[in-house]
Amino acid sequence: MDMNQYLEVFIEESKEHLQACNEQLLELEKNPENISIVNEIFRSAHTLKGMSATMGYEDLAKLTHQMENVLDAIRNHKLTFNPEILDVIFLAVDDLEAMVQSIAEGGDGKRDVHEVVEKLLMIEKGESISQIAKSEVAAAVAEHKPTVKSVYDEFELTVMQQSKEQGFETFEVTVSLREDCLLKAARVFMVFEILEKIGEVIKANPSVEQLEEEQFDQEFTVTIVSKEVKEDIHKKVMKVSEVERVEVHALSLEALRQFELDAPELITSIEPILEEKEPAETSVERQQEDKKAGTTSSSKNSSNKTIRVNIERLDILMNLFEELVIDRGRLEQISRDLNNQELHETVERMTRISGDLQNIILNMRMVPVETVFNRFPRMVRQLARDLDKKINLEIIGAETELDRTVIDEIGDPLVHLIRNALDHGVETPEVRKANGKSEEGTVILKAYHSGNHVFIEIEDDGAGINRDKVLAKAINNGIITGQAAVTMTDKQVFELILASGFSTAEKISDVSGRGVGLDVVKSTIESLGGTISIDSNLGRGSIFSIQLPLTLSIISVMLTEIQNEKFAIPLSSIIETAIVKKSDVLNAHNQRVIDFRGKVVPLLFLKEIFEVPVFEEEDEFYSVVIVRKGDKMAGLVVDSFIGQQEVVLKSLGNYLTNVFAISGATILGDGQVALIVDCNSLIK
Structure with missing residues (x-):
């Protein structure tokens, strides 16, 4: 049998089982007496062993086999579970993950796991060898010379x-x-x-x-x-x-089957996985009616069927649909020009159908943020031990869905923010106790939908951000002047920690202190069209809030015109549009500003920024688009408004990577190209 056709499924399934092992081990640490958790870990390890043996990855199979022996001894009460055993099993899982990653990258999945196997053997020998002395395999293990040379399915x-x-x-x-x-x-x-x-x-x-x-x-x-x-x-x-x-x-079949007890689901062929298993990351879910009826995709129903779809195929489908959106815009333009009733009706129907199709395709690309959040409990456990802190991580809203493109990029920023919360935010148990808090700090990782955006919040109940300390460091580093510091709001001060090279850590450690991290977080999130804001209460804790668009491919924009050129401004950045008399424009600090609902808002003339040639006389009014980034606002001055439209965001390509304040381009219904304005860069 040619196993290559099952390789991708094997990799995905292996990652799922290893993730399940990680999660259940963390649960077992909290509830060491719960044998049902041990059984869950055993089943995941057992299935992984069977899959590995079937696919011919014997190093994987042997290590999971040895891991099974220890787990089997625990669930049969031959071994007493303790932190030492947990640490060794975690090491084994780390090696298994490394081998699966090697296979995913085209390697052979081989790895020197002698040290971990040795530790597992020591655990087994110290507690349970006497009970299984009659087993040939156990006797061979005791001599560190296994007689069983092969792994059998x-x-x-x-x-x-x-x-x-x-x-x-x-x-x-x-x-x-x-x-x-x-x-x-x-x-x-x-x-x-x-x-x-x-x-x-x-x-x-x-x-x-x-x-x-x-x-x-x-x-x-x-x-x-x-x-x-x-x-x-x-x-x-x-x-x-x-x-x-x-x-x-x-060979004694009893010895060989010792590790098979209570686990009849050993896989001899990966084929059944294609039908039985639910998808790990991106899948086509044929459950649209269920969703409309209010049921969740995770509900078990005999009629639910799922298949795996390669993300590249979805990318191709998305690109084809983007072309369809461009042609739809063109048809709408022709329909308006010809003013034919039958054409109007046909185009309207096509617009509705393509809108439904757009929602389905976008939903297919949506992945729960759980795929990113899953890695954090294990990371928090290890970091807490390294920092000698007690941390309880709570995850809320892991089922919230985001576009796969965003999911792929958001992992590293979240790692930085969580490490920051553990190192700078949550205090040591002694300090917390002295301040009247519980010794165990809490970090909450929360995701939720709001409008066309997803919000991810990292909240801790630690020391909060010291405004004076941040200001002193910022002035010392030349980020702001002492005069500017006096007028800054708390939120503006807190956001200074996102500046490049900024760090308030008193010493450099393995976790932080080099001034690298939060500036990368900010730039990554902004490159995804999102924003990050910080709120803090000294002595009570901090909240880092990230706002991200649901998808990056098709966006709603306000089309504007400057002379003969068209520019698109994303609706997610716009507060409102306004017509302003020239006589209402004021000057302050060499900057033209307007009074907008009691706030002073600077005006940015796009024709000057983008050097648009002026051919016509200007009238006595300015057309202004008020945009916002966090607490900051600006008024973008254009010649006229065309209207709201959904457009396909296309990159400018490798030759135009450093164009200021332009995030991409789109093709309009009349065939013209409109540049998409990056409001974040303009306000910055």
Whole structure:
């Protein structure tokens, strides 16, 4: 069977099982007496072992096998669960993740896991070896010399079982060829010929293909079922010339099946996964009616069916639909120009249908932020230990969905913010106790929808941000002047910590203090069309709030005109539009401003910023678009408003990466190109 066709499914499934192991281990740390959690971890490890063995990744299978032994001893009360065991199992999971990542990157999944296996063996030996001394495998483990050379799947074990019932025994025959053997493949063939006469070959390690191509050193193992005694097998194989040594071991099915108890779901083929498993990341969910009826996608229903879809296919589908949106705009323009009633009706119907299609395609690309949030409990646990702090991480709204493109980019900024909350925010247990707080600090990671945006908040109940300390550091670093510091609001002061190179850490540690991180967070979030704001209460804690667009591909804009050129301003940045008399424009600090509802708002003339050639006389009014970024506002002066429209955001390409205040372009219905204004850059 060609396993390559199942490789992608294997990788996704393995990541899911490892993530489940991480989550359940953290739960087990909180509830060490709960054996049902151990059973869940055991099942995940067991399934992963079966998949790995089926796919031929023996290092993965062997490590999960050893991990299973420890978990099995815990759930059978032969071992008492403790933090030391938890740490070693976490190390094993780390190695398993590294091997799966290696496979995902095209590697062979091999890794030196000797140290972790040694620790697992020590745990097992110290507590449970005496109880399983009768098991051949356990006895071999005690000697650190496993006699079982191969990993067997359920099919092979079943064949062995049925053979035993018919009076056959199972043997592992390990053959060592002389170092000066020239035709190794020929000797292998002769060994196989003898073994096939005295029994049936079940498995070869390395595989038959590798043996034929001489892809092994001097030793190989063949598993057979036979009615011969092992002494006779040994004699017959030793007759082959250039064979130096032959070891024949009878295999005990009880020993092999020891780690199979209570886990009949061992996978011998990855095929059933395609039908049975729910998708890990991006999937086409045929549950639109269920969603409209108010049911959730996670509800178990016999009629629910899911299939995996490669994200690249969805990207192609999205690109094709973007072209359709452009053509839809063109048809709407033609319909208005011709003023034909039948054409009007057809275009309106097409607009409605394509709008529904747009929602479906966008929903297909939506992924729960859970895929990002899942990595944080383990990270917080480790960081808390490194910092000698007690931290409780609460995750709220993990089912909130975001576009896959945004999901891929938002992970690193969140890592920085959580590390910042743990290092700078939450105090040590001694300090918290002295301040009348509980020794355990709380960090809340929350996600929720609001309008066309997703908000992600990181809240801690720590020390908060010291305004005076931040101002002193900012003045010392030359970020602001002492005069400007007096007039700054608390929020403006807090946002200074997002400046490049800014850090209030008194010493550099592995976690923070180098002034790198929060400025990257800010730039990454703004590159996604989002914003970040900070609120803090000294001694009570801080909240970092990130606002992100649901999707980056199709956006709603206000189309404006400057002379003969058209510019699109994203509606997400606009507060309102206004017509302002020239006589109402004031001057302050060499900047033209207007009084907008009691606030002084600076005016930015786009024709000057973008150097648009002026051909016509200006009238006595300005058309102004009031935009906002956080607490800051600005008025963008244009010649006229065209109207609101949905447009496809296209990048400017590699040659135009540093164009100021332009985030992309779009093709309008009349075929013209309109540039999309980056309001964040203008206000900055």
